[in-house]
Amino acid sequence: MSAQDAKERxxxxxxxQVGLVLALVLSAVPFGAVALGLLPASGLLWMIAICAIVQILVHFRCFLHIDLSSNHRHDLQLILFSVCIVILMAGGTLWVIGNQRAMMM
Structure with missing residues (x-):
């Protein structure tokens, strides 16, 4: 193993290690806030949502090695397209079920 390989490893x-610590902290903070009742319900929901979004970004950067550089741009576009398709499918399903419920009432 060369010195460059050792440096990269x-x-x-x-x-x-940084990603693991950040992921653990971003998981423990909402659990602790809920367990201790530090915020009102709406504040807890916002804090959980913000921690979840930051944790997604940490996973993309630290574990999947996806950033905004030109050689990783295709991976990022693939992930964004997949997220768009999932949102469209989930949103469409909820829309159809909501209309069906409205017609049944």
Whole structure:
């Protein structure tokens, strides 16, 4: 193993460690806030949503190695397209079920 390979492995290990610590903190903060009742219900929902979005970004950056550089742009576009399709499917399903419920009442 060359010195460059060892350096890259050390950098990757550091990125994984930082990602793990951030993921654990971003999971523990909402659990702790709910368990201790630190905020009202609406504040808890906002805090959980913000922690979830930040945790998604941490997973993309630290574990999937997806950033805004040109060589990772295709991966990012693929993920965004997949998210768009899932949102369309879930939204369409909820819309159809909502209309069906309205017609049944």
């Amino acid at each position: 050390a950098h990757d290990a550091r990125v994984y």
